Amino acid sequence: MGFAKREKKYKSKYNMTGTLGWIGNLRMNMERYLYFLHRVTGIGLVLYLILHILVTSSRMYGEGAYEISHSIINNPIADIGLFFVMAGLIFHGVNGIRLILNEYGFLLGKPTKPVYPYRQVLKTRGPRYFILLMIIIGAILLLIVGYELLLVWVF
Amino acid sequence: METVKKVTFRIKRWIPEEGKFRIDAFEIPVFRGMTVLEGLIYIKENLDSSLAFRRSCRMATCGICGIIINGKPMLACATQILHLNSDTITLEPLKNLPLVKDLVVDHTPFFEKQRLIKPYIIRQDEGEEYWNPTREYKQTPEEVEEYLQFSYCLTCALCYAACPTSGTNKNYLGPQALMNAYRFIADSRDEGVFIRLDIVDSPDGCWGCHLAGSCSDACPKGVDPALAIQLLRKKVIERDLGYLKTVKGTSLVSPLPHIEGAKRVEPPKFTIRGAKKKAQEILEKYFK
Ligand code: HEM
Ligand code: SF4
Ligand code: SF4
Ligand code: FES
Numbered sequence: 257m258g259f260a261k262r263e264k265k266y267k268s269k270y271n272m273t274g275t276l277g278w279i280g281n282l283r284m285n286m287e288r289y290l291y292f293l294h295r296v297t298g299i300g301l302v303l304y305l306i307l308h309i310l311v312t313s314s315r316m317y318g319e320g321a322y323e324i325s326h327s328i329i330n331n332p333i334a335d336i337g338l339f340f341v342m343a344g345l346i347f348h349g350v351n352g353i354r355l356i357l358n359e360y361g362f363l364l365g366k367p368t369k370p371v372y373p374y375r376q377v378l379k380t381r382g383p384r385y386f387i388l389l390m391i392i393i394g395a396i397l398l399l400i401v402g403y404e405l406l407l408v409w410v411f
Numbered sequence: 412m413e414t415v416k417k418v419t420f421r422i423k424r425w426i427p428e429e430g431k432f433r434i435d436a437f438e439i440p441v442f443r444g445m446t447v448l449e450g451l452i453y454i455k456e457n458l459d460s461s462l463a464f465r466r467s468c469r470m471a472t473c474g475i476c477g478i479i480i481n482g483k484p485m486l487a488c489a490t491q492i493l494h495l496n497s498d499t500i501t502l503e504p505l506k507n508l509p510l511v512k513d514l515v516v517d518h519t520p521f522f523e524k525q526r527l528i529k530p531y532i533i534r535q536d537e538g539e540e541y542w543n544p545t546r547e548y549k550q551t552p553e554e555v556e557e558y559l560q561f562s563y564c565l566t567c568a569l570c571y572a573a574c575p576t577s578g579t580n581k582n583y584l585g586p587q588a589l590m591n592a593y594r595f596i597a598d599s600r601d602e603g604v605f606i607r608l609d610i611v612d613s614p615d616g617c618w619g620c621h622l623a624g625s626c627s628d629a630c631p632k633g634v635d636p637a638l639a640i641q642l643l644r645k646k647v648i649e650r651d652l653g654y655l656k657t658v659k660g661t662s663l664v665s666p667l668p669h670i671e672g673a674k675r676v677e678p679p680k681f682t683i684r685g686a687k688k689k690a691q692e693i694l695e696k697y698f699k
Contacts, residue, residue: 268427268509271516273578277506287624291575294621359622361645364638367560367597374633378624 286387287378294351297344304341335405342401350390350397358383412442418492420450422462423503425510435459436499441492447500448476448487451514463513471631474567478514479503484569484629506572521568524584526697528592528610533603534660549661554599561594561639563632570626570636582615586626586636589617593639596646602660608650617643 279292314325328334357363363386364377377383420437437454451464464487467473471489478487481501492500508516532548534541570586571577577585592607611617620640627637649655681687 268511268517269430270581271425271504271506271508271510272581273506273572273575275579277578278575285624285628287622288575288628291621291623355622359620359641359644360648361641364641367557367635367638367642369556370560370563370633372633374630374635376624376627376633376635377638378622378627 285378290351290387294348294355297348300341300344301348304344332409335409339402339405343398346394346397346401350394354386354390357386412445414440414442415493416441416498418450418497419499420454421499421501422454422514423501424462424513425504425515427510427512443493445492446488447478447480447485447490447492447495447502450492450500451487451502463511463515465515472565474565475518477505477567477569477572479505479572484572486567486569486631489631505568507574507577508568508571518566518568520581521571521585521587522566524588525566525591527584528588528595528607529603530591530595532595532598532601532660533606534600535602540663546663546666548600549664550599554661557599558594558597561590561597561634561636564591564594564630564634565632567631569629569631570634573625573629575623575625576619576621580615580619583619584611584616586620586640589620589643590626590634590636590639592617593643593646596643600660602658604646604655604658605650608647611643612647617647620644 278295279289311325311329315322363382365380365382368375417438418441420439422435422437423432424435425431426433437458439450439453439458441450446469448464448466448469451462451466455462455464464476464478466476466488469476469488471486474486476487477484479485479502480487480490481495481497484505487502502514504510504514505516508518508521511517540546564587566587568587570590574583574586576583589611592611595601596604596607617640620637622637622641624637627635630636646655681690
């Protein structure tokens with residue numbers, strides 16, 4: 257809203273926390289870590305998507321090229337990498353569902369009387385149990401993924 | 412008062428002439444119940460009179476003494492040194508605002524953003540009664556509870572310093588202004604919901620929040636801006652889906668019965684010369 261442009265007006269440097277402030281020097285609450293992980297996994301997934309398109313698009317140059325590009329990634333190390341990509345995707349997905357619900361004002365309840373000790377809605381049972389539920393769903397999905405990948409290489 | 416231990420304050424001071432920070436360490440004697448602000452006053456009185464910091468009420472009411480204490484935005488006057496449980500305490504100026512000197516920052520952008528969301532009751536029937544009120548608007552205790560929590564804000568900018576979006580986007584309205592927008596939207600006397608939703612419905616407004624919750628964590632008054640912002644977004648969505656109807660603010664209370672000899676109580680006179688003129692200027696600039 258034009259504040260960046262008017263920086264000169266304040267004759268002084270802004271004390272911005274900047275990109276490092278995503279995780280930065282502030283002692284943080286749990287949701288702040290989830291926020292950071294969500295960003296990192298989101299960016300990671302975009303990078304993976306680019307790689308994925310590069311690898312699969314080799315099919316355009318004939319079956320031979322496709323065979324070669326797949327022989328590079330067809331090993332246990334690459335599948336361990338894939339496991340972490342899946343872990344990132346699962347985290348991003350389940351946390352994304354939590355964010356979509358909470359960010360549209362659902363499951364947060366109503367404001368309370370400001371009586372000491374003050375209440376923060378994110379730290380009340382509802383949202384915290386919801387995070388727990390998401391962790392459980394995520395863990396189950398991750399176990400399934402790990403099992404499938406193990407099937408390929410061990411059994 | 413009896414000294415219980417010695418504590419070192421490591422103060423990250425902004426030196427405007429050099430355009431950089433300098434870290435100074437001061438050792439101070441601490442008594443039970445001593446606040447960080449009292450520590451700063453001790454330094455100013457006994458060790459270094461050039462140290463600049465801000466305070467006014469020293470009782471968590473004016474909201475000007477906010478600084479970063481051991482990495483977290485807190486009120487210097489409402490934080491006891493012994494509660495911090497450490498022998499060295501690092502103090503920094505508040506984040507995401509222009510630096511002035513030492514621990515002093517310029518709150519102007521923060522206040523200007525609050526002003527942008529029109530932090531006052533808006534009425535469609537604006538008239539003589541609106542500008543020179545004689546009576547109150549009706550409001551039930553339940554209606555007060557819809558916004559009471561959000562009206563406890565003391566504009567200390569701690570939430571603003573804690574927010575990761577404010578930390579990267581200078582145009583982001585920030586937790587306080589967005590929370591304040593919802594505070595007035597939720598007020599049953601107000602009729603400005605559509606005006607304010609237009610202001611906050613932008614990536615620099617309510618959509619810039621990523622629910623990191625740090626604002627609510629930092630708030631010294633339990634205002635919970637993170638909650639207000641999510642409820643604000645819900646309002647935007649309700650408006651976009653066509654559920655939000657034009658709101659009619661509550662009506663005026665009935666006039667009091669005439670009491671023989673009763674006089675209207677005049678507001679107190681301005682004690683500082685020129686203050687009245689200044690107040691009128693501000694009123695004309697921002698509210699007309
Ligand atoms: C599995 C289903 C997915 C769900 C439910 C989901 C949900 C979300 C949500 C709700 C946000 C906004 C978070 C916020 O408010 O900060 C978001 C951000 C983002 N997502 Fe996803 N997403 C999914 C899959 C993906 C995929 C496959 C990619 C990559 C190709 C991706 C990349 C991103 C990026 C880069 C961001 C921005 C991060 C940020 O601003 O913090 N997402 N996602
Ligand atoms: S909840 Fe939103 S406004 Fe509050 S600190 Fe997080 S991003 Fe900022
Ligand atoms: S919402 Fe809380 S932290 Fe933010 S300015 Fe108001 S009182 Fe300070
Ligand atoms: S001095 Fe007023 S809030 Fe701390």
